[in-house]
Amino acid sequence: MRGDRQKLDSTWVVIAAYKEEAALGEVLREVGANFPRVLVVDDGSPDSTARVARDSGALVARHPINRGQGAALQTGLRIALERGAEVIVTFDADGQHRSEDALELVRRLDEAGVDVALGSRFLSKSSNMPLSRRMLLAAAVTFTRAFSGLRLSDTHNGLRAFRRSAAEKLHLEMDRMAHASELLDQIRQHRLPFVEVPVRVRYTPYSMAKGQTSLAALRIVWEYFWGRVLR
Amino acid sequence: MTTFQLIGMSLCGILVAIAAYRAVRKRDERLGQLGWLLVFSAGFAAFVDPDMTRKVAASLGVTRGADLVSYLTTLALLFFAFWLQGRLRHIERNLTIVAREIAVLGARSEQTLDRTPPDGQLTSSAEGQSRT
Numbered sequence: 001m002r003g004d005r006q007k008l009d010s011t012w013v014v015i016a017a018y019k020e021e022a023a024l025g026e027v028l029r030e031v032g033a034n035f036p037r038v039l040v041v042d043d044g045s046p047d048s049t050a051r052v053a054r055d056s057g058a059l060v061a062r063h064p065i066n067r068g069q070g071a072a073l074q075t076g077l078r079i080a081l082e083r084g085a086e087v088i089v090t091f092d093a094d095g096q097h098r099s100e101d102a103l104e105l106v107r108r109l110d111e112a113g114v115d116v117a118l119g120s121r122f123l124s125k126s127s128n129m130p131l132s133r134r135m136l137l138a139a140a141v142t143f144t145r146a147f148s149g150l151r152l153s154d155t156h157n158g159l160r161a162f163r164r165s166a167a168e169k170l171h172l173e174m175d176r177m178a179h180a181s182e183l184l185d186q187i188r189q190h191r192l193p194f195v196e197v198p199v200r201v202r203y204t205p206y207s208m209a210k211g212q213t214s215l216a217a218l219r220i221v222w223e224y225f226w227g228r229v230l231r
Numbered sequence: 232m233t234t235f236q237l238i239g240m241s242l243c244g245i246l247v248a249i250a251a252y253r254a255v256r257k258r259d260e261r262l263g264q265l266g267w268l269l270v271f272s273a274g275f276a277a278f279v280d281p282d283m284t285r286k287v288a289a290s291l292g293v294t295r296g297a298d299l300v301s302y303l304t305t306l307a308l309l310f311f312a313f314w315l316q317g318r319l320r321h322i323e324r325n326l327t328i329v330a331r332e333i334a335v336l337g338a339r340s341e342q343t344l345d346r347t348p349p350d351g352q353l354t355s356s357a358e359g360q361s362r363t
Contacts, residue, residue, distance in 0.1 A: 039338075041334065044330070059338060059341060060338070060341065061334040061335065061337060061338040061341075062333075062334055062337055063330040063331070063333070063334050064330055064333050064334075065326070065330055067326070067327045067330050067331075068327075071327045071330065071331065074331070075330075075331045075334050075335065078331070078335060079334075079335055079338045082335070082339075173324065175323065175324075175327050226316060226320065227320075
């Protein structure tokens with residue numbers, strides 16, 4: 001029990017947020033109940049996202065202009081490492097992730113003896129995932145298998161946990177949504193041992209509106225392509 | 232010689248002069264400027280002798296001079312788009328680095344304020360901030 005407490009004291013939850021003033025307060029209440037250290041990277045939101053985060057007791061870092069989720073996560077990783085994090089959890093700001101799943105990811109790092117734990121919606125028994133989203137994600141899985149060579153069941157899930165040693169090796173340069181594929185490339189490149197952990201995602205009208213459309217998926221492929229060509 | 236030729240020659244001539252000047256004066260841009268010098272010189276020559284493009288096209292197996300110009304323009308545009316995309320990504324990357332540094336500095340100052348002891352002296356502790 002004491003060990004768990006110590007573990008969580010050195011665990012930082014990094015949340016990249018852009019225009020999330022509506023959902024962020026509730027997300028931080030839920031995360032804060034389990035994790036004592038939370039960092040919100042406000043990615044240049046024009047609304048009061050940063051104030052909501054600060055009022056909820058999170059440490060706030062702020063990009064002066066919007067740079068994308070990948071850029072915000074890399075900023076979060078760097079700050080968390082500077083703060084001495086031994087484990088870093090990435091968590092979405094729109095309320096689709098569950099705090100208990102994040103705890104499970106941290107627990108599985110030790111249990112499985114790996115450096116990275118990746119949340120997977122497709123390993124979970126119950127899911128209210130809409131069919132259109134399921135098809136889109138299946139295409140993303142096929143794409144990632146072809147380019148990264150990693151056999152994963154879910155490639156664009158924002159709920160992940162990294163040991164410090166793994167986070168230190170990650171350098172995300174794809175600023176926007178293609179960072180999820182880039183991250184998997186780097187996991188493979190550095191041969192980081194990983195485990196997939198079943199997680200459940202809440203699909204609400206809010207999170208669906210914030211999620212990726214088919215057109216956005218094409219943009220991700222475009223961004224990923226250029227990111228690799230013009231590295 | 233038509234008015235159109237005269238205008239084209241003048242524009243290309245100015246561009247040739249600029250590229251030549253930059254190639255001589257700016258050492259780090261020399262290769263790129265020599266490339267432009269070549270392009271503008273070809274343009275200048277084409278305006279001086281429009282029949283030249285036909286002759287070059289024929290020697291390359293392309294039937295019309297206009298077709299050759301069209302192919303070369305397409306290739307040049309593709310190259311330019313690729314180069315521009317690279318430059319854009321470079322600038323975007325630098326922009327992200329600047330935004331990140333500002334965010335990191337801001338987060339560091341939050342830590343300093345949070346760790347201020349009651350007597351007002353700052354500590355050098357690297358320990359993270361706790362939520363309350």
